[in-house]
Amino acid sequence: MREWQAQAVSMIEFENVTRLYGRVMGVNDISVSLPSGAWGLLGPNGAGKSTFLNLLMGQLRPTRGKVKVLGSNPRNNPELMRRIGYCPGFEGMYAGVAGLEWVAFLLRMQGYAGQRARQRAAEVMETVGMSDAMLRPISSYSRGMRQRTRLAQAISHEPELLILDEPFSGLDPVGRAAMTELLRNFMTAGRSIIGASHLLHEIEALTQSFLLISGGRLLASGTAEEVHELLFDVPMEIHIRSSSPRRLGAVLLERELVDSVRMGRSAAGEEVLILSTRHTGELSRILPQLVTEQGVRIFELKTADDSLQSLFSSLMKIHRGEM
Amino acid sequence: MSQVWAVFGYELRRNLTPWRIGAWLALVSFPVVIVLLVRFQGEIVTNMPRSTIDTVWSVLFYMLIPCVCCALGVFLNAAPAIATELEQRSWVYLATRPHGVVCLLLGKYLLAVVWGVTAAVVSVTLVTLLIGFDPLFTAAAPGTFGNDSGIGQRVQWMARIWFTMIRLCLLSSVAYGALYLLIGALFPRRAMVFCVAYTGVVEVILSLIPANINRLTVQYRLRSLMINWAEPEGQKEIRGNAFFRHVFAEGGNPEQILWLLLLTVVFLSAALAVARASEFTGASESDV
Numbered sequence: 001m002r003e004w005q006a007q008a009v010s011m012i013e014f015e016n017v018t019r020l021y022g023r024v025m026g027v028n029d030i031s032v033s034l035p036s037g038a039w040g041l042l043g044p045n046g047a048g049k050s051t052f053l054n055l056l057m058g059q060l061r062p063t064r065g066k067v068k069v070l071g072s073n074p075r076n077n078p079e080l081m082r083r084i085g086y087c088p089g090f091e092g093m094y095a096g097v098a099g100l101e102w103v104a105f106l107l108r109m110q111g112y113a114g115q116r117a118r119q120r121a122a123e124v125m126e127t128v129g130m131s132d133a134m135l136r137p138i139s140s141y142s143r144g145m146r147q148r149t150r151l152a153q154a155i156s157h158e159p160e161l162l163i164l165d166e167p168f169s170g171l172d173p174v175g176r177a178a179m180t181e182l183l184r185n186f187m188t189a190g191r192s193i194i195g196a197s198h199l200l201h202e203i204e205a206l207t208q209s210f211l212l213i214s215g216g217r218l219l220a221s222g223t224a225e226e227v228h229e230l231l232f233d234v235p236m237e238i239h240i241r242s243s244s245p246r247r248l249g250a251v252l253l254e255r256e257l258v259d260s261v262r263m264g265r266s267a268a269g270e271e272v273l274i275l276s277t278r279h280t281g282e283l284s285r286i287l288p289q290l291v292t293e294q295g296v297r298i299f300e301l302k303t304a305d306d307s308l309q310s311l312f313s314s315l316m317k318i319h320r321g322e323m
Numbered sequence: 324m325s326q327v328w329a330v331f332g333y334e335l336r337r338n339l340t341p342w343r344i345g346a347w348l349a350l351v352s353f354p355v356v357i358v359l360l361v362r363f364q365g366e367i368v369t370n371m372p373r374s375t376i377d378t379v380w381s382v383l384f385y386m387l388i389p390c391v392c393c394a395l396g397v398f399l400n401a402a403p404a405i406a407t408e409l410e411q412r413s414w415v416y417l418a419t420r421p422h423g424v425v426c427l428l429l430g431k432y433l434l435a436v437v438w439g440v441t442a443a444v445v446s447v448t449l450v451t452l453l454i455g456f457d458p459l460f461t462a463a464a465p466g467t468f469g470n471d472s473g474i475g476q477r478v479q480w481m482a483r484i485w486f487t488m489i490r491l492c493l494l495s496s497v498a499y500g501a502l503y504l505l506i507g508a509l510f511p512r513r514a515m516v517f518c519v520a521y522t523g524v525v526e527v528i529l530s531l532i533p534a535n536i537n538r539l540t541v542q543y544r545l546r547s548l549m550i551n552w553a554e555p556e557g558q559k560e561i562r563g564n565a566f567f568r569h570v571f572a573e574g575g576n577p578e579q580i581l582w583l584l585l586l587t588v589v590f591l592s593a594a595l596a597v598a599r600a601s602e603f604t605g606a607s608e609s610d611v
Contacts, residue, residue, distance in 0.1 A: 054604045057419055061602065076599055078421035086419045092412030094337070108329035109420035109427075153416065 010068070011036045011161060011192050012056065017065035019051050019216075026051035028216040029065070034194075038187055040203035041196040043213035049196040050089065052213060053165050056194070057086050070161060082110065085154035089165030089196070091146060093138050099149045100125055100134040103156055110157045124156040125149075128182060144175040151179070155186055162186060164195040168202045180205045235259055235276045238283075241266060241300040245273035248296050255290075257283050326422065330430020331437075338400075338434065350396050350442040354387035355449050362453070377480060380454055381553040384484060388443050388450070389491035389545060394522065396439030397500035402518045404431040404504055405511040405598060414603050424598050428504060432591065435500045443492035447485060455481035487552040491545055494583050498541045501590035508597040533569030541586060544579045547572035551579070 012034040019026035027048045043049050054060040055067050058074030058081075067074060074080050093102055104121035112120060125134040128148040133141065138149065147170065154162055167183070168176045183206055187193055197203040203210070212220040220226075242248050249261040258275040266272050277283055280303075291298055361383070408414040408427070417423045455477060506521055507514040530542035537543045550571050572579055 050604075057415075059415060059418065059602060059604045076424075081419055081421045081423070084419070086415065088412075088415050090412055092414075092416060094411070094413060097337070105329065105333045106416060106420065108333075109326050109417060109423055111326065111421060113325070114329075 010034060011070060012194070013066075013068040014055075015066040015068075017055060017062045017067055019055060019060060020063045025216040026060075027055070027213075030213075030216075030218045031065075032211065032218055032221065034211075036190075036192045037209060038193045038207035039195070040200075040207045040210045041194060041213060042198070042200055042203060042210050043196075044198050047198070047214045048216040049198075049213060050165060051216070053086075053163055053194070053196055056163055057084070082157065083160045085157065085159035085162045087150050087154035087162070087164045087167060089169060093146065093149065093153075095139040096137055098135050099130055099138055099141065099145075099152070102138060102149065103153050106153045107156050112157070120156060121152075124152045127155075127185075128152045129178065143170045144172065144178075147171060147175070147179065148182075151182065159191070161192045161194070164193065166197055167195050168197065168199075176202070176205075235278050236280050236303055238275050238277065238280075238301065238303050239264070240273040240275070240298060241270060242273065243297040243299075244294070245271050247294060248290075248298075249273045249275065251290060251294060252283075255286070257286060326420070326426035327429045327433065330427055331433045334431055334434045335437075338438070346399065347396075347438065347442055350392055350439075351446045351449070354384075354392055354446045355453065357387055358383075358450050358453055378554060381484060381487075381549065384447075384450060384488055385491065385546075385549045385553070388446050388488055389495040389549070390542070392446050393439045393443045393492050393495040394499045394526075396442045397435040397496050398503050398515075398518055398522075400435035400438050401432060401500045401503040402507045402514040404428055404435075404507050405603065406507060406514045409511055409603055418603065425595055428508070428595055428598055432500055432504050432594075435504070436496045439496040439500065440493055443496065444489060447488045447492060451481050451485045451488075455484075484553060487549065490552065491549055494548070494580065495541070495545055498545075498583050498587045498590070501587045501594065502541065505590045505594040505597065508594045508601070511601075511603070531570055537570065538572070538582075539586075541583065543570070543572060544582045544586075546570065547574075548576060548579045551576050 010033045012032070014030045014032045017030045018028055025048075030052070041049050041052060051060065055062055056069055056074060058067075058069075058077060061075055069080060070083055072080055074084075093099075097105075100118070100121050103125060104118045107117035107121055108114065110117075122131075122134065125131055128151055130145060130148050130152060133145055138146065141149065147167070151164075151167070154164070162183075164183075168179055171179060183193060183195075193206065195203050195206055200210075208223050210220075210222060211218060240248065245263065249258075249263070252258045252275060253261055257279055258277045261273060261275045264272045264274045287298075290296075404427075405414070408417060417427045420426070502521075503514075503518050506518045510517045526540055526542045530537045530540035530546070572582075
């Protein structure tokens with residue numbers, strides 16, 4: 001295995017990159033410079049992650065701006081394609097052929113000679129734990145096996161940079177753990193990874209550095225701690241069904257634990273207290289005490305903001321100056 | 324170049340399925356079946372003078388094999404070269420390899436030509452033997468079986484027609500393969516429809532319009548070569564006709580071959596340029 005030297009140039013550089021599909025915005029004025037390492041590209045479905053990755057792979061041209069990967073333009077760049085591995089987020093392998101044959105064929109496309117390609121394909125299939133099934137047709141593979149075969153074709157030519165689109169999609173917990181282990185091993189040789197996902201916890205197992213993208217815009221970038229801080233800094237909406245929602249709302253406002261309160265109705269027609277707060281930690285600590293003091297009973301407490309999607313929605317509102 | 328061969332070999336193995344082999348056999352059999360049908364209507368040809376019979380056979384031979392069999396053979400492989408990869412979403416795996424798009428298209432083009440030419444060679448050989456030695460077809464000839472000079476003339480004619488058709492098949496497959504590859508690159512989602520429409524409108528109708536525009540068709544060049552090679556004695560008479568003068572090229576064989584090769588290079592280069600410039604992401608339209 002080759003050890004890659006640290007690059008003086010940025011691994012990835014986007015300079016005011018915009019990509020339009022007719023009148024639909026794929027990515028919007030993204031400027032970012034990433035050093036080598038592992039990066040998670042996080043965003044809800046339709047955020048622009050696939051467009052971002054396609055721009056990285058040179059499969060799309062930016063409508064405006066410049067993209068550089070490992071110091072060069074990725075569009076129709078054969079030299080760069082020798083240094084990058086891509087694991088798409090969708091199937092697309094030839095179903096009727098054996099996994100080994102498929103990987104060996106792609107290695108030949110990578111420039112490997114026939115016998116060497118087959119030998120290397122067998123090695124890499126073993127690395128991803130597919131030795132036993134590599135001679136079977138891909139159509140007989142489970143989802144996890146297909147995912148591992150896709151990974152095998154992406155890492156088979158020992159790329160410097162591995163680009164993964166939803167690498168854990170459809171995998172069970174055991175499959176996810178195995179995939180994480182494989183990718184961590186890949187990174188130990190000093191190689192870089194960019195993995196796109198819409199689930200923070202999936203990609204968190206792989207890296208501590210993230211790019212948050214939504215609505216085609218790069219909303220934030222940073223470490224896991226910074227992302228979690230963002231979660232705390234962004235107002236969180238909480239719905240409380242209680243015996244006395246109005247009194248509870250007034251007390252919370254009085255104690256300055258919430259930014260705003262309003263009343264809503266549940267599906268059953270009951271009054272529900274809907275509050276917005278930036279102090280979720282403090283609120284969760286004080287709420288039990290308050291409830292006891294006020295003699296209020298709480299039947300249900302739920303956050304509308306427990307998904308990454310709502311974080312992105314909030315970040316988008318901040319980005320537009322609505323919050 | 325090794326990557327082109329890799330694609331060719333891989334695609335060839337994938338093509339060796341019962342359905343594909345069946346399609347290849349159908350291509351081979353089609354001209355043979357048509358000739359057999361004509362054979363059972365033998366009185367039509369036996370009532371004609373020998374020279375006319377040979378001309379009829381040359382034209383029928385040309386229509387059936389270099390035109391239909393070859394064009395169809397390359398069409399089935401070259402036209403959907405990009406479309407099949409897009410449909411099964413395998414495009415991105417190949418396009419993200421060094422020179423992946425170029426190697427993929429050239430490999431598939433090579434396979435299309437080999438597929439069309441092999442079917443045509445077998446078909447030409449079978450049809451030549453069928454019409455060459457069938458007493459019914461030779462009945463009106465000055466010499467028949469049992470007459471040594473007649474057999475000698477017949478074998479000579481068969482050799483000429485076989486060699487002519489093989490050359491035409493090779494040129495037809497090479498040129499039509501490149502043309503269909505280009506149409507497939509321009510309209511990957513409707514490649515087959517556009518190829519059929521183009522062939523009908525341009526290669527069949529436009530090539531017969533006695534105007535300069537027909538000079539840009541493959542059919543015009545192939546037709547002229549056929550007359551030069553298969554009908555060396557009768558071509559003067561054909562070219563003397565006011566209409567035919569405009570549907571057969573006047574230049575020599577090298578000129579026609581050069582034209583065909585030039586068209587092939589232009590079609591192939593354009594197909595590669597279009598595919599390289601296109602953005603086939605492989606993701607579905609909803610994936611942003």
